[in-house]
Amino acid sequence: MSPRRSVAEARLTRERILQRGVAVASVEGLEGLTIGQLAADLGMSKGGVLGHFSSKPALQLAVLDAAADAFLRIVWRRAEPEQPGLPRLRAACEAWIDYLEHERGIFPGGCLFTTAAVEFDARSGPVRDTVARLHKLWRRLLATEVRTAVTAGELPHDTDPEQVAYELVGLFMALNQEIQLFAEPQAAQRTRNALNRLLAAG
Known part of the structure; x- marks a missing residue:
């Protein structure tokens, strides 16, 4: 096997692990993510x-980094491509709704970042710091x-x-809860109604 092929195969294996890890963490949380489980799921050794x-x-x-990349690709x-300002903000919010309502291929358990925020908000350490950094980055994009x-x-x-931006984040955390915990069929439309009030032109 050539070194180049070996590196490429290692990269593909890492991507497979991360893809499965994102899916598991969206359901079980980051604490529920174990090397043993991933190894078993992927037919690998620990x-x-x-x-x-x-x-x-x-x-x-x-x-977390892989999930952030996926979220930015799916939503942002x-x-x-939309005009900066309100058109882009509304498009991002609509894509965000679609992500929470329908994206089950990558995030079968719903929004990993909402789960991680609840899991780690009272802890300390690099995982908690990364969760906070990713949330702040998204809020900064919205505020811009x-x-x-x-x-x-x-x-x-x-x-x-x-x-x-603060209210938008709260609104979408509520949407995730309505979808995941209550399976509320009107949740997306209620969110759109709230968005229309929040983003009403002057």
Whole structure:
């Protein structure tokens, strides 16, 4: 086997582990993610998984990064081509609804980041810090689009971008709960109704 092929195969194996890890963590939480379970699910030895991730925290961090990449691809990349400001913000919110309502291929248990926030909010350490960093990054992206919308006159001039981003995150955490815990069929439409009020033009 050539070194190049060996590296490529190692990369593919790592991607398989992470893909399965994201799926498991969305259902079981990051604490429910174990090297033994992943090895069994993928038909690998524990040593094979440990060869890519030296510890459970390292695996958790890598899964978070992979999940963030998937989330940005599913939600943000769909909205990014839209005009900056309110059009892009509304497109991102619609893609976010679709992600929570229908994305079960990558996240069979719903939003991994909502689960991780509840799991780690009272803890300390690098996993908790990464969860917080990813949430702050997303909130910053939302606030930037709100700020652009205000500058363009698409939202009232006295709109507080940080406040709107805060409310958007709360609204979508509620949507995840309504879908996952209550299987509420009207949850998506209720969210759209709330968005229409929150993002009403001045």
